[in-house]
Amino acid sequence: MWGSRALRGIYSVAGELVDLAIPKTCGGCGAxxxxxxxxxxxxxxxxxxxIRPTVPVGVPVWTLGPYQGPRRSAVLELKERGRGGLAQPLGRAVAHAVLRLAEWGELDGARIALVPAPTTGRAARRRGGDVVTDVCECAARIAEPVARIRVCAALRSVVAEDSVGLGAADRLRNVAGSVRVFRPAALPPPGAAVVIVDDVVTTGATLRESVSVLSRAGVAVAAALTVAAA
Ligand SMILES: [Zn+2]
Structure with missing residues (x-):
């Protein structure tokens, strides 16, 4: 009895600390x-x-919209300012979009597997974790009552950080050979409808490389889905 009360006490203290730490302005518009x-x-x-990225990805590429407004702010606040709570609204949007794609007949399979687009280990450590994987985990939890969605964080990038500022050809060169299956056990199960998820698609080079690496590992990808398109 006293144990559960003590636990509640700990939670409420933790809740207050979290309240103090999180800036109370909207991560999308600053309200x-x-x-x-x-x-x-x-x-x-x-x-x-x-959408049709500059680099052909080999599978249909879907996006929630252009990289501007609340989509852009949410991605930046989550990735660059460490506002981990924003994985929730982004996860809700991804869940909603994935269920739409399934409804439209774009995802054929008994279950859906979300493969977070690869990040470098260094970027993930700097951000205290891989934010795209967090968004996918939130999406899977939110969709749970209606769909079986598994998050398969199997890919990692070994490329030297960002390709910001590079053109399509340079990006393609930068990304070629940089995506690896770093956790084979996390590859999607056979028969799953596989969706690669990323925050922002720019040229499509990373998505294309991810599709081809998965295909070499025997995994067919059904689609790619991004929060925004730059
Ligand atoms: Zn807002």
Whole structure:
């Protein structure tokens, strides 16, 4: 009895600490008093749109919208300013989009596997974890009552950090051979409808490399889905 009360005490202290640490402004538009507002939620919950990145990816590439407004802010706040709580709204949007794609017949399989696009180990350590994997985990939890979604964080990038500022050809060169299966046990199970998930697609080079690495490992990819397209 006293044990559970003590536990509640610990949670409430932890809750207050978390409250103090999290800036109470919307991660999408900066509105005061909330971590994520209803307007930004509506923007993020758009239906996925099919896009054609400069580099052919080999599978349909879907995005929630252009890399601007709340989508851009949420990604930047999550990745660069460590606002881990924003993985929740982004996860909700990804879950919503994945379920839409399944509804449209784009994902054929008894279960759905989300493969987070690869990040470098260094970037993940700097950010205290891989944020795209966090978003996928949130999406899987949110979709749980209606769909079996497994997160398969099997890929890692060994490329020297970012390709920001590089053109399509340079990006392709930078990314070629840089994606590895670093956890074979985490590869999607046979028969799953596999979706590669990333925060932002720029040229499509990383997605293309991920599709081909998975294909060499015997995993067919059904689609790629990104929060935003730059
Ligand atoms: Zn907002």
């Amino acid at each position: 005061d008093g909330v971590e994520w507002c209803a307007d930004c939620e509506r923007v993020l919950h758009d239906v996925p749109a099919l």
